[in-house]
Amino acid sequence: MEKKFFQTSIKDSLFTGLIALALFGPIVGLRTVAKNEVLEVHPKWFIVLIIVIVCAVGRFLTNLYVYNRDQKTGIQTSIGKSISNFLDTKGYQIALTAIIFSVIFPFLPFTDRYLMDIAIMMLTYIMLGWGLNIVIGLAGLLDLGYVAFYAVGAYSYALFAIHFGWSFWICLPIAGIFAAMFGVLLGFPVLRLRGDYLAIVTLAFGEMIRILLLNWYQLTKGPDGLTGIPRPSFFGLPFKSFPDEGEQTFHTFFGIEYDPMQRIIFLYYLILVLALITNLFTIKIRRLPIGRAWEALREDEIACKSLGVNPRNTKLTAFAIGAMFGGFAGSFFATRQAFISPESFTFIESAIIVAIVVLGGMGSQTGVVLATVFLIGLIEVFRDFESYRMIAFGGAMVLIMIFRPRGILATRKPTITLEKSSSK
């Protein structure tokens, strides 16, 4: 019995090794290199050999120790459960601690320019994640083209700020409105489609916007991008080291030394406030009739229809509001970078934001924060290994779907429940 099991395991491992050889043999083992404009093949059999052995041995060991033991209760579910339980009971305190930490973060002793840049980037993704969470998490619409709204927000902010010289606080709502309008424009025809069709159409829409930005040279300067986007000012007080004649700047007004970090810190608080507004808005709107209709629609569309909820209008509001927050984040991006080009709005950005929402647990606001810190941290740590980090990123998406399809924080409690009858 034991012997037979051993034999099948060995056969299975050999088969795995064979498949690994077929998979990695040609693509990894035969690297094509251009030499004098003619491709040559450089064999790399040693790496293939290692990969094949690792696959076969790994398969053998998992056969021996994982699949055929009575350990059906995976650890991964219990870890996730304990995290969500912990967050359920201590959720308020944790959120408060996180907010206090993020408020004092710029003044902590170890905080430097690099950490601030990463923190600003993370907060941008958190804001985008929260915005997309309205669409995916609450309304249950898989939007793979969210970056289009981010791009619309960024470009409309940049164009208004450059051509009309309007300040950040005027351009911000305009950019949000533009993005929301695009959301309605796209959503109106496509929102009656089923989930996976909707995903592909939104993806196509995202690409269309990018192609448009690339080719509409008169307006967007195409691949060259828009430069000289005005930096934000502190309520009219610009951050400049050498003020013009008679001009009040941030440091002269407050009578302090000029420091380039002042602008970075201001940007940090700006995105922090924008992100928290997004979060607060989502928490509040979940309790309103429209928010409840979104969640109901996510769970069962047919039941909603029969109860008199108009699916299209309800979805459209979710789409437009999600797009609006994307637009806000886009204008922040434009003002922080002072330069935007279609390069920044590729499909992979959409995929990252979707991954953040899905990984965090669709509908969970805390999950978005955890997932952003994890994913952006991962991408940042492996900064020097461009394509390997994306392999890890894609692999993480697959693994999460297999082991925890509902994300890290997988509890999906209805926001509002009926109270138990009080008679007993």
Place this chain on the structure above:
Amino acid sequence: MDTAYFLQQLINGVTLGSVYGLIAIGYTMVYGIIGMINFAHGDIFMVGAFIALISFILFALTSIALPIVLLLTLLIAMVFTACYGWTVEKLAYKPLRKSFRLAPLISALGMSIVLQNYVQAAQGARIKTLQPVIQGGFTFMEDTGFTVSLSYLQIFIVLVTIVLMAIFTLLITKTALGRAQRACEQDRTMTALMGINVDRTISITFIIGSSLASVAGMMFVMYYGVIDFYIGFLAGIKAFTAAVLGGIGSVPGAMLGGLLIGLIEVFWSGYISIEYKDIAAFTVLVVVLIFFPTGFLGKPDIEKV
């Protein structure tokens, strides 16, 4: 001049349409059998193109006759790419059969990112150029100042597509395997009760889809001569559009849709604007999904409670 130009676009369109049609079959079959959009299919096509490229380079060092090289490359690309299709299904989709409805789509998205970056890491990010494998062709209508050319390569592409599609249609309509596939499409539980190995049937579906995509990849690399790790994304979306246009789930529909998308793209770039040629396919996708989501030959999708 006008007719000549039109005729030339028609020839190019049919060639391109053959490539899209071959990829679209993979989408439509997988959708038919397990009801998911195999987002990584475009990248399987890209892997196929790379394997064909490597095979062509290796055969160029030998002195084997051209027809044998073509046949061998075709077989090599089909076998190795089929391994990819099979593995992707086993790793990323099979564990998710009973999961919620968007899970396989997200998993496929992850797989697509993995495949793209894996090829980028292994083969480099630069575009790869292949010397023309088949050269020459016919030219006609030279009197009007614009020559219409029909290359041997185009004839080869269309012929191989027709032959493969004929074999494949026979496989689906006449063999036990095809019957098992169609049974799985209708009711998987019932099919399993009838003694058919559903897992194996699904695996074979992926193998067939991937090997057809690899043939498309081989033709792509021969026709355009340049590939990079990113070609799967656009080609995948266009082929998916073709599958939807023909009616997703219907194999003849996928061929028809592929042909139409190829023609639309070529005529759009020939007569309207070449910069916006990718927008043409996307516009078709949106319009088709909105106005007739069942496509030409698809069955209406009735939602039941």
